[in-house]
Amino acid sequence: DGGITQSPKYLFRKEGQNVTLSCEQNLNHDAMYWYRQDPGQGLRLIYYSQIVNDFQKGDIAEGYSVSREKKESFPLTVTSAQKNPTAFYLCASRKGHLTSNYGYTFGSGTRLTVV
């Protein structure tokens, strides 16, 4: 079955460390997204990519970096510059780009905790 796989499910990071969250999809979707969700809050956009080798900053990109070298993969790196990284990170994809005719498919998320 097609879907989005995020790993790991839980991640613990020491202060000052960079960590990378994996997101892989086999839906053949063009667009991919990273959102951050804090407890009891909505989803805030970190980065998005409409096509391979291209990505744009979202509303809260500071302290994060991404790459899109393959259509299937959109890893997110949480750098030491992100002052409050503890959150639930959700990766999503959508069929097509530059179109809003489709819903997002979300991965099951990664819970990142700074220790």
Added chain:
Amino acid sequence: GQQVMQIPQYQHVQEGEDFTTYCNSSTTLSNIQWYKQRPGGHPVFLIQLVKSGEVKKQKRLTFQFGEAKKNSSLHITATQTTDVGTYFCAVDSGSARQLTFGSGTQLTVLP
């Protein structure tokens, strides 16, 4: 980009009661999507509304898009414990490149 306000933030209902959540925008929307996130889970796409005044039903869920395309609602008839979760609306950014999500309505159903 587009902004959307969602109310209420929380709603507690007895099982069997109805529930409604609303999303409002100050600008005309091209479309609106609705998602459900179960506790501890990830958002799941429910539906998209595109046309002015559109009404769509999924079993006990009724989705409406306002005539002016500035507001939308999700109504659940006779809630069940399986309806527990947070319901989000989401709107196109304007460039069709990404969605902006409402703050969500967290529904608790008391047995």
